[in-house]
Amino acid sequence: MYHALLTRKYLTTKIMPLLASLAVMLCTGMVIVVWSVMGGFLRHLVDSGRSLVGDVVVDWPNVGFPHYDELIRRLEARPEIEAASPAIVSYALCVLPDGRKEMVMIRGIDGASFERVTGFDRALYWKPTTEPARRDTKREDPRLNPQYAGVLNNVFEAGRTLTVPAPGGVRVPAVVPGIEVTGYSRRSPLGFYSTGFGRLSPPDAAGGERWGEVFTPKDVSLTLHCVPVDSKGNILDVVSRTFPVANEFQTGVYEVDRKTVLVEFAELQRLLKMDAAGAIDAATRPGTVGVGPDGRESFVLPNVVGVSPARATTVYVRGKGEVGNAEELKAIVTEVYTKFAVDHPDAPAAGIIGIGTWRDQNRMMIAAVEKETGLVLILFSFISVTAVFLVLAIFWSMVAEKTKDIGILRALGASRSGVAWLWIRYGLAIGVVGALGGGTLAYFVVTNINEIHEWIGQTTGTFVWDPRVYYFSEIPARFKWFDASIVVVAGVLSSGIGAFVPALRAARLDPVRALRFE
Amino acid sequence: MPLIAAANLRKTYRLGRVDVPVLRGVEISVEPGEFVAILGASGSGKSTLLHLLGALDRPDRGDPAPSIRYRDEELVGRSASTLDQYRTTQVGFVFQFYHLLPELTTLENVLLGAMIAQGRLRFTASRAEHVRHATNLLERVGLGHRLRHRPTELSGGERQRAALARALMNAPPLVLADEPTGNLDRVTGAKILDLFSEMHRQGQTIVVVTHDEATAERAQRVLRLVDGQMVKA
Numbered sequence: 001m002y003h004a005l006l007t008r009k010y011l012t013t014k015i016m017p018l019l020a021s022l023a024v025m026l027c028t029g030m031v032i033v034v035w036s037v038m039g040g041f042l043r044h045l046v047d048s049g050r051s052l053v054g055d056v057v058v059d060w061p062n063v064g065f066p067h068y069d070e071l072i073r074r075l076e077a078r079p080e081i082e083a084a085s086p087a088i089v090s091y092a093l094c095v096l097p098d099g100r101k102e103m104v105m106i107r108g109i110d111g112a113s114f115e116r117v118t119g120f121d122r123a124l125y126w127k128p129t130t131e132p133a134r135r136d137t138k139r140e141d142p143r144l145n146p147q148y149a150g151v152l153n154n155v156f157e158a159g160r161t162l163t164v165p166a167p168g169g170v171r172v173p174a175v176v177p178g179i180e181v182t183g184y185s186r187r188s189p190l191g192f193y194s195t196g197f198g199r200l201s202p203p204d205a206a207g208g209e210r211w212g213e214v215f216t217p218k219d220v221s222l223t224l225h226c227v228p229v230d231s232k233g234n235i236l237d238v239v240s241r242t243f244p245v246a247n248e249f250q251t252g253v254y255e256v257d258r259k260t261v262l263v264e265f266a267e268l269q270r271l272l273k274m275d276a277a278g279a280i281d282a283a284t285r286p287g288t289v290g291v292g293p294d295g296r297e298s299f300v301l302p303n304v305v306g307v308s309p310a311r312a313t314t315v316y317v318r319g320k321g322e323v324g325n326a327e328e329l330k331a332i333v334t335e336v337y338t339k340f341a342v343d344h345p346d347a348p349a350a351g352i353i354g355i356g357t358w359r360d361q362n363r364m365m366i367a368a369v370e371k372e373t374g375l376v377l378i379l380f381s382f383i384s385v386t387a388v389f390l391v392l393a394i395f396w397s398m399v400a401e402k403t404k405d406i407g408i409l410r411a412l413g414a415s416r417s418g419v420a421w422l423w424i425r426y427g428l429a430i431g432v433v434g435a436l437g438g439g440t441l442a443y444f445v446v447t448n449i450n451e452i453h454e455w456i457g458q459t460t461g462t463f464v465w466d467p468r469v470y471y472f473s474e475i476p477a478r479f480k481w482f483d484a485s486i487v488v489v490a491g492v493l494s495s496g497i498g499a500f501v502p503a504l505r506a507a508r509l510d511p512v513r514a515l516r517f518e
Numbered sequence: 519m520p521l522i523a524a525a526n527l528r529k530t531y532r533l534g535r536v537d538v539p540v541l542r543g544v545e546i547s548v549e550p551g552e553f554v555a556i557l558g559a560s561g562s563g564k565s566t567l568l569h570l571l572g573a574l575d576r577p578d579r580g581d582p583a584p585s586i587r588y589r590d591e592e593l594v595g596r597s598a599s600t601l602d603q604y605r606t607t608q609v610g611f612v613f614q615f616y617h618l619l620p621e622l623t624t625l626e627n628v629l630l631g632a633m634i635a636q637g638r639l640r641f642t643a644s645r646a647e648h649v650r651h652a653t654n655l656l657e658r659v660g661l662g663h664r665l666r667h668r669p670t671e672l673s674g675g676e677r678q679r680a681a682l683a684r685a686l687m688n689a690p691p692l693v694l695a696d697e698p699t700g701n702l703d704r705v706t707g708a709k710i711l712d713l714f715s716e717m718h719r720q721g722q723t724i725v726v727v728t729h730d731e732a733t734a735e736r737a738q739r740v741l742r743l744v745d746g747q748m749v750k751a
Contacts, residue, residue, distance in 0.1 A: 001633040001641040009621035408617045411574055412684075413606025413634045415599060512566075512575045515617065 002414070003422045006405075007429050010398075017430050020394045020495070024434025025441060027384035028491035032442035032484045033477075034380050037449070038373040040478035045369055046362065048252040052107070052260070053361050054085070054117040054316035055326045056333045059354035061089065063233050064274050064311030065347045071340050072113075075317055080332050082320045085113035086312040088268050092226040094261060096182055097219075098209075099202030104181060104261045106224060108268030108312075111161050117318040120160075123249040125179050125193060126217055127156035133191035134450050134474055135463075141192035155217045159247025162264035173267035174246035175222055178257035182222075184214040185248060189463075191474070193250075220245045222261065228273040231308060241271055253365070265312075274311040278304040309346075326357040384494070387434075391427055391498030399423065399502045399509075406506050407514025420507035427499020428492060435491030439484050446479040521692060521723050522571060523547040524586045528578045529566050540566045541577070542746035548725055550691070553718040555737030556727040562743045564727035565696050571725065572609045572694045573601040588692075606635040610685030614697035616677040618669040624680045625665040628652040631687040655683040659713055675706035682713060686722075693717070695726040699733050711736045 011017050058071070068086045075084040088108035095101050114120045128149045132139050142148055158164045163171035179185050179193060186196035200219065201210040214220065221244050228236040243263065250257055269275045281303035290300035319329040338350040347353075359366060399406070406419055414422075445452060453475060457463035465475050527544040530537050540563040548554050558564040569575040570586065573593055577584040586593040588608060593601065605611075610631075618627045632648045633641050641648060656662055659679035661672075669677055678698060685693055695714070699707030715736055718724055726737060734740045742749045 001636070001638040002630055004638070005622070005626065005630075005633065006619075009619075013621045404617065405619055408619060409630075409634070411572070411605065411611045411613075411617070412631050413602050413604075415602045418634070510575075512569050515574075515613065 002409070003418070003425050006422060007426050010402075010426055011429055011433070014398075016394050016398055017426070020391050020430045021434035021437065023387050023390045024431055024491050024495055025437040027387040027494075028435045028438025028487055029441040029445065030438075031377070031380050031384055032439060032479075032487045033445050033449075035373075035377055035483050035487065036442065036446040036479050037475060037477045038369075038376055039480060039483065040476035042366070042369045042373055043478055044476035045253060046359070046366060048256070052118055052120075052123070052251060052256060053358050054318040056317040056319070056330050056355065056357055057361055058315040058317065058333060058337060059089075059313065059356070060348050061313055061354075062229050063231065064088065064313040065353070066231070066309035066311050067340070067344050067347060068310075068312040068315055070344075071315055071337065071347075074336050074340055075315070075333065078332060078336060080319055080329060082318045083113060083116035084315050084317045085110055085117040086265060087114070087314040087316060088265065088272060088274060088311075089313050090226055090268075090272060092224040092261070094177075094181070095223040095225070097201060097221065098199040100183075102181065102259075104177075104224075104259050106226065106261050106263055106268065108263045108265040108272075109162070110265040114316070115160065117316045120249075121156075123251055124156060124159040124176070125185075125248045125250045126152055126159065127247075128152045134454060135457075136188075136190045136192055140188070140190060140194075142194050143192070151218075155247050158217065159249070162246055162262065162267075164244045164246050173243060173264040175224070175243040175264075176247050176249055176262040177216075177222065177245060178260045179248040179250045180254065180258040181248075181261060182216050182220055182245070184216045184220060193248075217245050217247050224261070224263070224271075226272060228271070230273065231311060236273060239271055239273075255365070269310060269312070276310040277308045278302075279306040279308040281305045326359060330355060330357050384491075387491070388494045388498040391430065391495050392501055395423065395427060395499050395502035396505070399506045402506075403509060403514045406509050407511045407516075410509075410511035411515065416507040419509075420503040423503035423506050424496055424499050427503070428496045430499075431492035431495025434495065435488040438491060439488045442484060442487075443479055446477045449477045450474045519590065520547040520587075521550040521552075522586070522588050522725075524567075524571060524584075526577075526580070526582045526584045527567065527570055527586070528580050528584060529563070529570065529575070530578055540746055541570075544743070544746070544748050546571075546741065546748060548692075548723060550723055551718075551721050553714070553724045553736075553738040554726070555734035555740045556725065556743055556748075557729070557731065557734040557740055558727065558743035559729055562729075563746045564729075564743045567743065568694050568696050568725065568727050571692075572611060573604050574611075606631070607688055608690050608692060610688070610690040610693045612678070612681050612685045612693065612695035612698045614700040616669070616674075616681045616701075618677055618680055618684070620669050623666050623668055624656060624661060624672065625649070625652055627669070627680060628656060628684045628687050631684055635688050652683070652687060655686055656680065659683050673706075674702050675709060678702060678706075678710050679713065682710070686717070691723055693722055693724045695724065697728055697730075698726060699730065700728070707733070 072084040072086060075081050090106050092104055092106045093101055094104045127143065129143045132141055132144055143152060158174060159176050162174055162176060164174040166172040184196045184198045185193040187193050195213055195215045197211065198214045199209055199211050200214065203209050221242050223240060223242040225238055225240045227238055230236060249262065288300045289297055292298050317329065317333055319325060334350065334355050337353065337355060341347050341350045409419060453465055525545045527541050529541040530539045544567055556564050556567065566575065570577050577594060584594050588604065593604065619630065622630065629648055629652050653665060656665060659682055661676060661679055661683065664672060664676060672680065699710055702710065711733060714724055714726065726733065728734055
């Protein structure tokens with residue numbers, strides 16, 4: 001009973017335990033904030049990565065596989081699957097209007113089904129919006145300007161369909177590059193993109209160049225040079241095609257936004273010669289020379305014996321409900337594909353085709369961030385060990401200060417273990433106060449981290465989180481109660497550990513010496 | 519049968535490289551209800567003797583073996599927990615410098631002994647009874663109006679009276695007082711001694727150590743401690 005009374009009195013009447021609690025609070029809060037920010041960062045990366053691949057991906061790169069539309073029908077017939085969408089993934093040399101050449105990943109997508117699988121519309125950047133970026137207090141984001149709403153709506157629609165209107169009322173195929181591909185759209189320090197001033201043509205023979213204000217979806221066309229591969233894996237001649245830009249997309253992952261160009265699926269299929277075509281008799285392949293009825297030699301026309309079905313390299317699949325069950329979804333997709341492959345011997349066997357979750361697809365990136373998170377947590381935990389020593393140092397001096405009290409308690413019959421428990425309990429109480437305070441502080445900081453960052457930035461003129469560097473307009477913090485609970489418990493235990501040695505010292509004090517202590 | 523009897527008590531302290539013998543084979547016997555004063559000069563070992571009788575310290579081993587018998591029980595060589603229990607229930611200490619805990623109120627200081635003796639559950643179960651008893655004790659020593667005051671808000675005499683109430687909280691058969699008036703002026707000291715006399719009249723066994731002849735005179739029996747040995751007064 002005296003433990004509780006003295007713990008309460010010592011806690012409320014002394015400045016030292018308050019300092020110890022403060023140290024525990026700051027260390028606990030710091031670790032929770034770091035964990036929350038890194039966790040939010042990871043979550044943001046994963047979400048961004050998912051935004052272009054869905055939950056599960058069936059992948060047979062370069063060559064592609066036939067009957068994908070039937071596979072999609074079979075997949076969508078399963079109750080666990082929300083939608084599936086075909087795609088072609090390949091690589092191309094992308095030539096920009098000013099002559100720059102970039103190696104990019106090209107993805108042929110079907111706008112409507114791709115939207116159902118990935119929520120692609122959200123990633124399209126150029127569209128009217130009403131919510132300014134946090135730092136854009138003056139609403140300078142051009143997308144906020146009602147004057148541009150009509151243009152932006154058209155561009156948004158163009159992005160969704162990957163087509164742009166052409167003379168004659170028709171729409172022609174277009175591309176949607178990642179927002180960092182062309183370099184014309186400039187990211188403002190306030191966190192939004194705007195038109196940029198750029199070179200729109202390479203130098204001509206006279207050295208002349210055309211420069212101007214560039215709004216990428218209206219002013220830019222991209223020329224893609226790609227290498228088709230036939231169904232047998234043979235490399236065909238390079239094909240080139242120039243596409244207008246319909247819109248740009250932003251996932252928030254720099255590597256994706258910098259190196260990916262989306263193309264209308266059917267158009268890319270044609271370009272890469274993956275569309276349906278007549279299958280010819282091998283004996284009459286083009287170039288075969290025969291003798292005609294007139295006895296003269298001539299080239300024999302290929303003998304069409306069937307149809308070579310259209311191919312896709314990839315099918316993206318989205319499950320119903322939460323994505324936490326991606327592994328289960330992968331098993332279902334594998335099961336469906338296995339039956340599909342049995343029915344279609346010309347498709348890759350189930351054992352060799354790639355079927356992976358969005359996490360598998362982004363394994364390297366996620367693993368890197370997870371390791372960084374772990375490393376940062378370990379480093380900060382080491383720093384937080386200082387709290388243990390701080391509590392130890394404070395308790396050591398408090399035991400010295402309270403030596404006489406210990407003697408009095410012993411004279412009144414308190415046992416050595418009772419005295420030790422008094423100090424350990426006291427340390428735990430400091431830990432509870434400090435760790436709960438740290439948890440509360442961290443919750444406040446994490447849930448208001450962008451406002452706090454904004455306030456510090458405006459007060460000091462220094463913004464630590466620069467969206468031009470991190471490619472997120474806001475700090476992606478995420479408070480997780482479970483993680484915070486672990487840190488709080490660790491904070492309490494650390495304080496108990498810090499109090500342990502001084503508690504032993506207190507218990508071992510000779511009561512007579514303690515009473516005589518001045 | 520004496521309430522407490524000690525024989526062959528020796529105690530040597532080490533000061534640096536020098537052994538300083540403080541008690542050299544002390545013998546003492548106190549009957550139940552006795553008020554005994556141990557008179558001695560500063561450094562004569564009287565506080566050490568009181569600590570040994572109160573089991574705050576252990577006597578040196580030697581031949582003949584030291585002995586402290588409380589009622590019919592030998593204390594020398596007993597376990598720490600037995601001695602803790604002995605201090606909690608059988609002995610009440612009063613110190614020269616009061617030794618009240620500064621963070622606690624007067625009432626809480628007095629209750630502290632009961633908290634240690636009873637443990638959390640038993641104390642909580644009969645908390646009201648303990649508070650009533652502690653209040654009665656404080657009223658008995660004239661501090662009924664100072665229950666919620668901290669020691670720093672009390673005068674020296676009031677602190678010593680609070681310490682006396684604390685010593686009596688668990689109704690110990692034996693009260694050991696170490697220079698109870700040593701830090702008080704004569705008038706205040708006399709009032710404290712009046713309280714001791716009153717307790718003695720009510721049957722309390724008291725052992726007081728003091729260097730003050732006047733204080734010793736208030737006792738029923740006076741023993742002198744000279745150079746670590748007991749001599750007849």
